[in-house]
Amino acid sequence: MTSTNDSNKAAPRKSGPSRRGAMKTIAGAAAALVAAPYIRPASAAPTALRALMWEAYAVRDVIGAFEEKHKVKFAPTFFDGNSEAYNKLRVGGTKDFDLVQADGFWPSLYFREKLIRDMDYAKIPGTANYFPAFKPDAFPLLKDETSGVFFGVPFCWGSYGITYNVGEVPVEKAKSLELLFSPDYSGRLATNARFEENIALAGIMVAHRMGTIDKPRPDGKSFNPYKLTDEELDGVEKLLIEQKPLLLTRYQDAATLEQLLVSGAIVAAPEFAQVYRLMLEKKAKGELDITVDHTLKPKEGGLGWVDTWLISSGVTDAEKADICHAFIDTMIKPETMVQIGKASGCSTTIDIRLLSSAEDQVLYLMNRTDELRGMYMFDQPSSTEKWERVWSRVQAA
Amino acid sequence: MIGGLRISRDPRAWIFLGVPSVFLVLLFVLPLVSMIVLSFWRTENYHIIQDWNVDNYYVIATAGAYVTFLIRSLVMAVIVSALCVAIAWPVAYGVIVYGGRYKLLLSLGFAIPFLTGEVLRVIALQGLLGPLGLFNGVLMALGAAPLRFIMYTNFASAIGLVYLYLPIVVTVIYLSLLNFDMRLIDAARIFGAGPFRGFIEVTWPLNLFGTLIGFALCFVPCLSATLVPRFLGGPSGTLYGMALAQQFGESGTWALGAAMGVVLFLLSIAGVLLVFRFVDLRRSGFTGFGRS
Numbered sequence: 001m002t003s004t005n006d007s008n009k010a011a012p013r014k015s016g017p018s019r020r021g022a023m024k025t026i027a028g029a030a031a032a033l034v035a036a037p038y039i040r041p042a043s044a045a046p047t048a049l050r051a052l053m054w055e056a057y058a059v060r061d062v063i064g065a066f067e068e069k070h071k072v073k074f075a076p077t078f079f080d081g082n083s084e085a086y087n088k089l090r091v092g093g094t095k096d097f098d099l100v101q102a103d104g105f106w107p108s109l110y111f112r113e114k115l116i117r118d119m120d121y122a123k124i125p126g127t128a129n130y131f132p133a134f135k136p137d138a139f140p141l142l143k144d145e146t147s148g149v150f151f152g153v154p155f156c157w158g159s160y161g162i163t164y165n166v167g168e169v170p171v172e173k174a175k176s177l178e179l180l181f182s183p184d185y186s187g188r189l190a191t192n193a194r195f196e197e198n199i200a201l202a203g204i205m206v207a208h209r210m211g212t213i214d215k216p217r218p219d220g221k222s223f224n225p226y227k228l229t230d231e232e233l234d235g236v237e238k239l240l241i242e243q244k245p246l247l248l249t250r251y252q253d254a255a256t257l258e259q260l261l262v263s264g265a266i267v268a269a270p271e272f273a274q275v276y277r278l279m280l281e282k283k284a285k286g287e288l289d290i291t292v293d294h295t296l297k298p299k300e301g302g303l304g305w306v307d308t309w310l311i312s313s314g315v316t317d318a319e320k321a322d323i324c325h326a327f328i329d330t331m332i333k334p335e336t337m338v339q340i341g342k343a344s345g346c347s348t349t350i351d352i353r354l355l356s357s358a359e360d361q362v363l364y365l366m367n368r369t370d371e372l373r374g375m376y377m378f379d380q381p382s383s384t385e386k387w388e389r390v391w392s393r394v395q396a397a
Numbered sequence: 398m399i400g401g402l403r404i405s406r407d408p409r410a411w412i413f414l415g416v417p418s419v420f421l422v423l424l425f426v427l428p429l430v431s432m433i434v435l436s437f438w439r440t441e442n443y444h445i446i447q448d449w450n451v452d453n454y455y456v457i458a459t460a461g462a463y464v465t466f467l468i469r470s471l472v473m474a475v476i477v478s479a480l481c482v483a484i485a486w487p488v489a490y491g492v493i494v495y496g497g498r499y500k501l502l503l504s505l506g507f508a509i510p511f512l513t514g515e516v517l518r519v520i521a522l523q524g525l526l527g528p529l530g531l532f533n534g535v536l537m538a539l540g541a542a543p544l545r546f547i548m549y550t551n552f553a554s555a556i557g558l559v560y561l562y563l564p565i566v567v568t569v570i571y572l573s574l575l576n577f578d579m580r581l582i583d584a585a586r587i588f589g590a591g592p593f594r595g596f597i598e599v600t601w602p603l604n605l606f607g608t609l610i611g612f613a614l615c616f617v618p619c620l621s622a623t624l625v626p627r628f629l630g631g632p633s634g635t636l637y638g639m640a641l642a643q644q645f646g647e648s649g650t651w652a653l654g655a656a657m658g659v660v661l662f663l664l665s666i667a668g669v670l671l672v673f674r675f676v677d678l679r680r681s682g683f684t685g686f687g688r689s
Contacts, residue, residue: 083647086443187545193627195647247632249549256523263528265543384442388648389460395635396462 048073049323051099052085054307056274056344057156059336066330070323081194082106082378089115094314098324103305104378105226107142107152116310118149123325126332126350127153133369134306134349141377142308152308153328156346157372159296160197160303163276164268165261166291177205177298179268181239186246190260190269193250195391196381199236200225200303201270202243204376206235208300225303226379233390240394254278254345261292272305274345277363284359296368297375304375306349429662436656443649453656463640463657467664470637473551474619477558481566481615482608484559489571493579504571507564515561515624522557523628549631557625562618566611573607609672617665637661 055078063074079085082102086109089100094115102110110116121127121136132138134154142152164174168188173179180189180201191198203225207213212232213223221227228236248266251257258275260266276294283291296302309328315321330336337348338355347365361367381387436453439446457463492503510518525531526547533543546552581603585595601608621638630636641661644654 081647083443083649087646087649090443195643244632248545249631252628256527259524259527259529263533263537263543265528265548380442384648385440385650385653388644388650388653389456389462391643391648392460392462392466392640395632395640396465397633 047071048075049099049327050075050077050097051101052077052079052088052093052097052312053099053101054078054344056346057101057307057331057340059339059343062330062336062339066327070326072323074327081196083196083380083384086110086115086380089312094312096314097312098315098320099327100310100312101155101307102152102310103307105141105380106378107308107310108144109380110310111144111151114313116151117313117315117321118144118147118151119153119311119328120321120325121150121153123322124153124329124332126329126334129332129334129350130154131349131351131366131369133372139306141306152310153332154349155307155309155332156340156344156348157304157306157369158272158274158346159372159375160192160201160270160305160378161273162268162295162298163257163261163271163273163279163292164295165264166293168264168267171293174268174293174295175299177201177208177300180270181205181243181246183246185267187248188265188267189243189246190248190251190257190266191243192270193252195387196226196378197270197303198240198250199228199233199381199387199390200376200379202236202239203228203232204298204301204303206232206239210235213301223301223376224379225301225376227382230386233386237390237393240390241397244394244397262288262290264290272346273365277345280363296365297371302375303378304372305378306372307346432655432658435652436659438652440650440652445651453653454660456653457656457660463637466635466637466640467660469551469635470620470622473555473558473622473636474616477555477562477619478566478612478615480555480559481563482570482612484563485566485570485611486608488567489574492571493574504568507568507571510564518561519557519624519628522560526553526556526629549629549634551630551634553629553631554622554626554634554636557629558615558619558622561625562615565614569611569614570604570607573604573610577604605676609676613669613672616668620665621661 049072051074053076055076058076058078066072067074077088077097079088082104085100085102086106089097089110090113100110100116107116127136130136130139134157136143136150139154142154143150162174162177162179164179169179169185173182179185180191182189191201204213207223207225207228210232212229217223217227218229219227248260249256251260251269254271254275257269257271258278261269261275261279273294273296276292279288279290279292282288297304309331311321311324315324331340332350334350334352334355337350337352340346341348341352341360341364347369349369351366353361353366356364356366365371435445437449437451439448439450439452492500496503527533528537528543528548532547537543547556577600581599582595585599586592590598621641622636623638623642626634626636626639630639637657638661641654641657644650644657
């Protein structure tokens with residue numbers, strides 16, 4: 001035994017590559033490969049600008065010109081709803097995106113959770129062109145109350161009003177949310193597939209019927225359809241189940257809604273006024289027979305939103321931050337906003353009345369920006385778990 | 398020899414078996430394990446709380462809505478798979494018997510729909526069945542009422558699912574029939590069997606395995622279908638897969654979604670085991686056991 005050990009000690013060590021060495025090399029190479037996209041010299045200029053945004057705002061001409069001017073590649077990722085974007089950011093998305101879009105109260109949630117960073121309005125000269133309702137001092141949603149810093153820039157706005165067929169629905173009926181729950185139009189109504197807005201809109205209706213909309217709330221704040229009491233949620237569930245047989249469908253996209261309205265299969269649906277505008281334009285060109293109108297804010301109350309540009313907290317170096325500010329400034333230039341308004345069918349927060357016809361001023365609600373103040377902003381549900389259960393029960397009923 | 402299983406010492410065997418094994422472990426086993434772990438945690442307003450509990454399974458079993466989605470999906474999957482098999486059999490049989498030298502071309506034709514994405518196909522179908530589509534557009538142009546049962550209903554979903562998965566079932570049954578010795582039918586006929594009896598006692602049982610594979614390849618994706626019910630199903634057409642996807646999308650209730658995924662996985666496994674329990678593979682045209 002001893003002699004064997006001795007002979008082992010005396011044996012010369014192999015000088016070739018060992019298995020452990022090879023494993024180390026492979027592990028090192030793998031780590032380098034994985035880390036490579038994230039490693040670059042601190043002084044290097046940014047080469048890409050990654051945005052998590054709504055597809056409707058990705059105007060190719062404007063983005064192409066920006067890429068050319070700043071020598072960066074713009075890489076957008078699109079999402080459908082705030083909660084989807086929030087989920088993406090929370091699971092490490094701050095490292096994957098430089099620019100982010102959100103609306104309503106979501107930007108303040110992002111800021112509280114350190115998913116976005118502060119923003120320097122001085123680097124965005126275009127902010128001087130806002131309608132009065134969106135000037136930094138008049139629009140508190142994008143300002144941190146404690147520190148006083150701004151963390152977002154308003155972009156487009158709108159409501160979740162009711163588009164209806166004028167030939168089928170009397171104007172008086174269309175002014176109320178009751179229209180969406182009226183058996184008179186059974187099988188000829190549709191709603192969006194988004195669960196938050198379905199529940200929130202029904203929440204306004206239920207709180208109005210229960211008389212709780214103007215009463216003191218448990219949290220001491222004013223009524224918010226995204227913070228409903230359990231009794232109100234029960235009422236919402238019942239109301240949405242009653243509404244189901246009245247609906248032809250819950251539409252997934254604007255194109256489907258347009259088809260449903262144009263064909264006469266439905267007579268009314270809540271929407272972001274995009275389809276309404278598209279249909280009015282077609283009507284003006286003589287491409288449509290039917291006439292539609294849009295109730296911006298139903299008498300019981302309405303939902304509103306302001307899309308904003310935000311900079312992700314993953315942007316830490318000054319040069320990248322400058323590019324982000326420059327991009328936002330490009331996007332809110334009045335000329336760009338005219339294009340974006342046309343492409344997306346949304347109203348702009350930038351005053352573009354001097355560049356717009358009288359018809360467009362009416363169509364894009366340019367003289368009605370103050371009405372947004374009376375609407376309930378899109379928000380995060382008080383409990384996504386409770387809301388999910390309500391929505392599932394409605395779907396299963 | 399490991400547990401009665403003979404494993405070759407040939408390094409090539411290790412490479413050929415090892416690469417897919419690593420692939421499976423990384424991309425199937427690990428995600429499945431993480432899903433199982435997540436299903437025993439909970440979410441609260443888009444935050445994952447690592448608090449071990451069985452609440453998600455309790456909710457699925459007792460809330461009613463998820464059981465409804467599951468039953469709807471099971472019924473839908475059985476009907477659609479049975480329909481696909483019923484349609485695919487005569488089609489595949491026709492290609493084999495009458496296809497002649499165009500057999501291959503005809504069978505490749507079934508793959509054409511796969512050249513476009515599933516989303517595109519479903520949206521195209523939505524347009525076709527919708528109010529301005531081929532059927533209702535013509536009816537409405539003629540002044541008739543549109544056919545409401547093909548617009549945003551479970552019936553529309555069934556049409557969509559048959560449309561999506563029929564080519565797979567036809568291809569599988571075609572491949573099964575391609576390996577089937579047609580002389581056995583002649584033999585049955587010589588011994589006095591009519592066409593129906595020949596089919597029931599020879600052709601069908603000896604192609605049962607291929608048929609079951611086709612059924613399963615339609616049944617499993619139907620059970621977890623998301624796009625079709627979303628675009629075609631309407632307000633009362635939510636299926637289990639769509640509800641599951643919702644947990645990982647809008648509502649952010651990932652832990653509940655993970656539990657729903659585990660339930661779906663276990664159900665699929667149970668379905669396969671059930672087939673193995675009741676079908677004698679040696680008498681169903683399955684050749685995987687070898688000749689010994």
